[in-house]
Amino acid sequence: MSIDSDFMVERKTIQMQKVFDYLKNVKTHPNAETIYSSVKKEIPSITRATVYRNLNKLVEQGEILRLEINGEFRFDADCNLHEHCVCRNCGKITEYFDKNLGENIMQNFRSKDFSPNSVNIIFYGLCNKCDK
DSSP states (O other), rough: OOOOOGOOOOOOHHHHHHHHHHHHHOOOOOHHHHHHHHHHOOOOTOOOHHHOOOOOOHHTTSEEEEEEETTEEEEEEEHHHHHHHHEEETTOEEEEHHHHHHHHHHOOOOSSSSOOOOOOEEEOOOOHHHHH
C-alpha cells in the first residue's frame, strides 16, 4: 500500500519543538540569529541551518509568522489576527490588537484581479520611549 506524501503529517523534531517553544515564550519578535543563540544553549549541537530550516517549515505550516521589517526577517508565534508597530528610532516591535481593523480591511477589499486570504499590517512611528 502506498501513502501519498501530501497526506503525511510531518512530525516535529526536538529541534523544531525547541524553536517553536522559544518563540511562544517571547514577545520580542526575534530574528533567526537570536533564536539560534537561545536554542543553542539547550541543544549545543544545533546548527544555524537547522534553525533556519525549522523556521521556514513552521512558517510554511502556518504555525508562526515571518515579518520582514527593515530588511530583516523577524518571527512571531502568535498567528492570531493582530498588527505590529515598529519604532523607526530604536527598532522595537510591539503588537497592536484590533480584531476589527484586519477583518474590516479583508471584508472591504475589492479587486477583479486578486483575492486575498490574509493581511499583514505594520505601523511605523515612534515608541513612547523614543517619542519623549
